[in-house]
Amino acid sequence: MKSIKPGRGPSAMNTIGSIVAAIFGVFWTLGAFRIGSPMPLPLFGVIFIVIAIIQAIYNYKNATGKDRMSLYDITDPEEESDPLDKYLKNNSTGSNNYEDIGIKPDIDVIYCPYCGSKTKEEFAYCPRCGKKINDI
Known part of the structure; x- marks a missing residue:
């Protein structure tokens, strides 16, 4: 991260x-x-x-x-x-592995502007902090 x-x-x-x-x-x-x-x-x-x-x-x-x-x-x-x-x-899902939540390393990865966690472009909310990320 x-x-x-x-x-x-x-x-x-x-x-x-x-x-x-x-x-x-x-x-x-x-x-x-x-x-x-x-x-x-x-x-x-x-x-x-x-x-x-x-x-x-x-x-x-x-x-x-x-x-x-x-x-x-x-x-x-x-x-x-x-x-x-x-x-x-630990993130909010209890997992340290981003692949467990459907994110492959360095493929289709963007970073949450609030917590810096890896997310996908199609995610509306950050899987770690839960804040809305697609309105930025």
Whole structure:
């Protein structure tokens, strides 16, 4: 099944943005302590820093790692595996094999625009997610 993954370029840019956000959080926290503001303002800065660091790590992993979480780029499993596949293998029919539902590999195959599952052109609804696909 095709996976949709974040591009390496946008992930790298988000990493840089997260680092800038963490630096802003440091300045915010130091400034709030320096002026003697009430505790919620410096605490907000600390929370801001923690969230920015988590985002920076996530985006760096997506920019540099081979196994990345699915979001934007459409890839084949032969190109890059999807780390969530082990949790999402079963479709709604309870089968992992598309031939069991009448779809031959790479013959008359289109992909559902909602879930990316293989379907046939004559199918009105996706066999995996059940959404109507022929109106697109």
